[in-house]
Amino acid sequence: MPGLIERYRDHLPFAPEDPIVTLHEGSTPLVPAPRVSERAGVEVWLKLEGANPTGSFKDRGMTCAVSAAVREGADAVVCASTGNTAASAAAYAARAGLRGAVIVPEGKIATGKLAQALMHGARVIALRGNFDVALTLVRELAQRHPIALVNSVNEFRIEGQKTAAFELIDELGELDALCIPVGNAGNITAYWRGFQEIGHHPRMLGFQAAGAAPLVLGAPVEHPETIASAIRIGNPARWEDAMSAMTASNGAIQAVTDEQIIDAYRFLAEREGVFCEPASAASVAGLLAHGARGAERIVCVLTGHGLKDPQTALERAGTVVPCDPELTAIERAVLG
Ligand code: AN7
Numbered sequence: 411m412p413g414l415i416e417r418y419r420d421h422l423p424f425a426p427e428d429p430i431v432t433l434h435e436g437s438t439p440l441v442p443a444p445r446v447s448e449r450a451g452v453e454v455w456l457k458l459e460g461a462n463p464t465g466s467f468k469d470r471g472m473t474c475a476v477s478a479a480v481r482e483g484a485d486a487v488v489c490a491s492t493g494n495t496a497a498s499a500a501a502y503a504a505r506a507g508l509r510g511a512v513i514v515p516e517g518k519i520a521t522g523k524l525a526q527a528l529m530h531g532a533r534v535i536a537l538r539g540n541f542d543v544a545l546t547l548v549r550e551l552a553q554r555h556p557i558a559l560v561n562s563v564n565e566f567r568i569e570g571q572k573t574a575a576f577e578l579i580d581e582l583g584e585l586d587a588l589c590i591p592v593g594n595a596g597n598i599t600a601y602w603r604g605f606q607e608i609g610h611h612p613r614m615l616g617f618q619a620a621g622a623a624p625l626v627l628g629a630p631v632e633h634p635e636t637i638a639s640a641i642r643i644g645n646p647a648r649w650e651d652a653m654s655a656m657t658a659s660n661g662a663i664q665a666v667t668d669e670q671i672i673d674a675y676r677f678l679a680e681r682e683g684v685f686c687e688p689a690s691a692a693s694v695a696g697l698l699a700h701g702a703r704g705a706e707r708i709v710c711v712l713t714g715h716g717l718k719d720p721q722t723a724l725e726r727a728g729t730v731v732p733c734d735p736e737l738t739a740i741e742r743a744v745l746g
Pocket of ligand 1: 466490491492493494495496562591592593594595596597598640641687689690713714
């Protein structure tokens with residue numbers, strides 16, 4: 411498959427002669443989830459966004475944001491990030507030959523994401539403050555300097571990410587509800603825009619971590635906390651857009667506890683063979699905790715790959731079995 415700008419150019423603000431920065435993102439697997447379906451009592455599909463080139467859905471928005479930055483003549487891109495935006499921005503900046511700078515909350519991003527941003531040669535800045543503080547600062551920075559801001563406040567990010575909705579309809583024809591984790595609320599905004607553009611209106615069921623659930627509480631959270639570090643966000647930039655997607659689609663935005671997130675995270679890995687990161691499992695956790703609201707065919711968006719966060723995985727999984735290099739010991743270890 412080509413990249414998503416080529417695949418969906420009719421729906422995107424790029425002309426054939428525009429420069430395109432792509433890693434052939436999008437066209438990700440949509441797999442049935444028999445065990446989740448059984449538990450939820452409805453037909454559930456998983457959209458594996460971890461299969462994108464840098465391991466998260468951010469690549470959909472980044473191909474558009476970085477292509478637009480090149481078209482505008484920018485020589486650097488910058489973002490605030492809980493990790494995945496940083497990894498994606500760093501990769502696409504490298505691909506485009508632009509400088510990249512990413513601002514992340516110190517000590518609060520998953521190891522894999524940090525490794526990616528560093529490997530791609532971005533300047534990684536660890537801010538002594540959370541994501542919300544980082545985003546405020548970076549918006550100011552981008553106003554003062556000729557640097558392209560590639561957070562989801564950038565319209566091109568939303569444009570790119572809406573293509574996931576097109577893929578779902580291309581493949582399924584119809585769905586009743588979409589379950590999706592919500593952090594800065596760019597992705598729920600993008601899916602809703604995508605569905606609307608092609609005349610579909612599934613319920614948008616967004617889920618926030620209980621310790622970082624401003625949209626559920628109706629007020630910003632000053633000190634957001636959750637094991638799902640990707641969605642540790644207290645004041646989403648796309649607040650209004652997310653609320654209108656929820657209202658217009660007759661959906662809901664609800665909270666899931668860290669315990670429910672980890673339960674779904676492990677269930678997906680152990681019973682469906684699908685390893686996603688904790689934030690992604692919030693979509694399935696939400697469906698299991700809050701139900702489908704009458705929907706029968708549901709897609710849960712698994713936004714990022716499990717390998718992004720090996721530390722959480724190792725803390726939550728079983729242990730390895732030590733073994734002497736002898737047949738009887740191996741027998742005991744394997745069969746015992
Ligand atoms: C795996 O990387 O905000 O509601 O800075 O990495 O569109 O923010 C990541 C967000 C869900 C929430 N799942 O999406 C960032 C960042 C994963 C994520 C979300 C994120 P939005």
